[in-house]
Amino acid sequence: MQSALIVDRLHFAFTVTFHYIFPQITMGLALLIVVLKTMALRSGNEHYNRAARFWAKIFGINFAVGVVTGIPMEFQFGTNWSAFSQAAGGVIGQTLAMEGVFSFFLESSFLGLFLFGEKRLGRIGHWFSAVMVFVGSWLSGYFIVATDAWMQHPVAYSLSTNGIFGLQSFWGLLLNPWTLWQYPHTMIGALQTGCFVMAAIGAFYVLAKRHEDYGRTFLRVAVTVGILAAILQLYPTGDAQGVMIARYQPVTLAAMEGLFHSEKGAPLAILGQPDVAKQRLDNPLVIPRGLSFLTYRAWTAEVKGLDQFPRDAWPDQIELVYFSYHIMVGLGTIFITIFVIAAFLLWRGALYRSRAMLWIIMLALPFPFIANTAGWITAEVGRQPWLIYGMLRTSAGASPLVSAGSAWFTLIGFMGLYTVLGILYLFLVYREIERGPEVEAVASAVLAR
Amino acid sequence: MGAIWFCLTALMLTVYVVLDGFDLGAGIVYLLVARNEEERRLVSRTVGPVWDANEVWLLAAGGTLYFAFPALYAASFSGFYLPLMIVLWLLILRGISLEFRSHVAVPMWESFWDAIFFVASLLLAVFYGAALGNVVRGVPLNAHGQFFEALWTNFRPNGETGILDWYTILAGVTALVALTLHGALWVALKTEGALHQRARKLAAVLWWAVALFTILITWASFSLQPHLYASFAARPWGYIFPAIAVAALVAAIVFLKNESRAFYSSCIYLVGMLASVAFGLYPDVLPASTNAALSLTVENAKAADYGLKIGLVWWTIGIILATIYFVMVYRRFAGKVSASSDEHGY
Secondary structure: OHHHHHHHHHHHHHHHHHHHHHHHHHHHHHHHHHHHHHHHHHHOOHHHHHHHHHHHHHHHHHHHHHHHHHHHHHHHHHHOOHHHHHHHHHHHHHHHHHHHHHHHHHHHHHHHHHHHOHHHHHHHHHHHHHHHHHHHHHHHHHHHHHHHHHHHOOOOEEEOOOOOEEEOOHHHHHOOHHHHHHHHHHHHHHHHHHHHHHHHHHHHHHHOOOOHHHHHHHHHHHHHHHHHHHHHHHHHHHHHHHHHHHHHOHHHHHHHHOOOOOEEOOOEEEEEEEEOOOOEEEEEEEEOOHHHHHHHOOOOOEEOOHHHOOHHHOOOOHHHHHHHHHHHHHHHHHHHHHHHHHHHHHHOOOHHHOHHHHHHHHHOOHHHHHHHHHHHHHHHHHOOOEEEOOOEEHHHOOOOOOOHHHHHHHHHHHHHHHHHHHHHHHHHHHHHHHHOOOOOOHHHHHHOO | OHHHHHHHHHHHHHHHHHHHHHHHHHHHHHHHHOOOHHHHHHHHHHHOOOHHHHHHHHHHHHHHHHHHOHHHHHHHHHHOHHHHHHHHHHHHHHHHHHHHHOOOOOHHHHHHHHHHHHHHHHHHHHHHHHHHHHHHHOEOOOOOOOOOOOOEOOOOOOOOOOOEOHHHHHHHHHHHHHHHHHHHHHHHHHOOHHHHHHHHHHHHHHHHHHHHHHHHHHHHHHHHOHHHHHHHHHOHHHHHHHHHHHHHHHHHHHOOOOHHHHHHHHHHHHHHHHHHHHHHHOOEEEOEOOOHHHOEEHHHHOOOHHHHHHHHHHHHHHHHHHHHHHHHHHHHOOOOOOOOOOOOOO
């Protein structure tokens, strides 16, 4: 059912893109809340507990939306991709089931205790519940990345004659070399989102001269963690990821870089628009030999261009892969710049007075979301035309009996529902920011749910 | 190995129905028993801290189904495409109505989410029942183990069936009344005073509806699906499950004055009913209405043995941990909710 295929793909792309807005905040904030709770525990200063409570409220809203938009993801493997699920469920079902059994129970139980139990749990108990929420959410990330990594780089399986994948090595699946780099790269991306959200709200409070002491705390914590995250994002995790793609998915690398023809000493394109029909990059701005060096650590190494691969092995959306990759890398570089300057100013004690820098930090808020999304598009669209790389084509994975009409019906339904959900979410988060960390009475309303 | 995972998956789904069943039931009786803002807040507080963890059982069961029976997961999720998507939308609405309601203390905001909570809970109960009805009745599986059903066709349970026919609607209504009773007993268990009285009175009325629909659905199931007869005839010890269901249902009305016994009776009733269905279906996991040879069974739907064996290890560890968390959470939130009690965490 080819006409349904494109709708099935859009369906997954839309729902997963919307969904991933929320887990990246919760995974990032979970760690930052642990940092705040630890500071409170060590210093005995109630200020940090209030700061943690404020972020717990923001976390709670994000978590709720993350949960309700996450359930459709697990179901869609079966609804829209039943041929794929039938073939690969014996392998990736493992990691998905483990996510449910190990992380969701942990996360949801301890979040209940964290949000509702501060008084009864005591200081250490409450700190511990924050740690467990962090562990649960990062564990969840591991199982999801391991699932995706298997589709990017299938390992530890056996293939039966009727095309069904079976698990051959449990640890092989869990310790897929692809996962070992993709996981830190993904989680640090989420951490950067958390840092930018915290820093942006901190900058807003300082600029608006409201809750200034909290604003300064948010800035200090977020910038300190953020500079580490921004650097780790590029090196070693991003770099290693790139080397892996060059090795196992060279055609994807060529598409990401817009390299149509193989070259010795291939240039690194900074800007330019790929013209797939004419097989060239228009208006290129390049670093000569840069790509060869980055990929192989040798200025004159040959990098394979798209011309080395048959057309039916090319990703079907080369332009999208090219741009999303460039947006991710470009923004990542800008983030490093922002955090380095901010950290320098913080060290010099000038950050809270530097209005220009605070404005930049505040306005940077949407960009980590864009960078993370672009990164995922690079990975998933770059994997095309394969659903399981080199093994199962995307066109062979969709549900054979679900019509394009049914798929459109539910895609439109999700679009409508998620639009409403997005508006409500922004409204609620805006209210919490308006109220600020000092309003304790709000707690009663949250807890009365 | 297949039989073990059949039992474990059925167990997880049963736990889900028993736990999330009272959340849904509370959502359904919500507007019937709570007469003012204070009472509505109390009812939503009985489920507030636990609904999310309860719903995780659905996710975990879904994941387990995926890994243990990939062919069943693939066939049923794509075949029940439309109702499943509608269930997802309802789960989203139910979740946010509970979470978002409390953030803004404005009457219009609250009554809007009250209505959403009620409607989503009610429709979810009906859809769950109808889904189970579809599994019992059988679906038009083709030779590749796939099928697709429209939401409805001519409302008859044979020929070209839709998701909704008179039989599956009957199953949906049965689930609705059973979960409503479950929810009413839960609210009675967790509240005091006038709210408690009203919930108990409602439960007394609902009990008769549950008894009536239990008889109807049992008669209809056995007359529609000969496989059930065959299962019980082949292994007569299985009659223990319907016997448990009937005994628990009787216990629920006998113990109506003792709210915790009544609620546990309702739990056992749900377990008995679902176990009866699972027992009656086995070894089929999804019977084909087209040709019995095309039915998905435990054997032809299960994943390879190595994965299932490994799974047994981590599943056991994971579920023990989950049980510990649940005991912890339910202990922390044990007892009745009341307007004066200090539920505030801060």
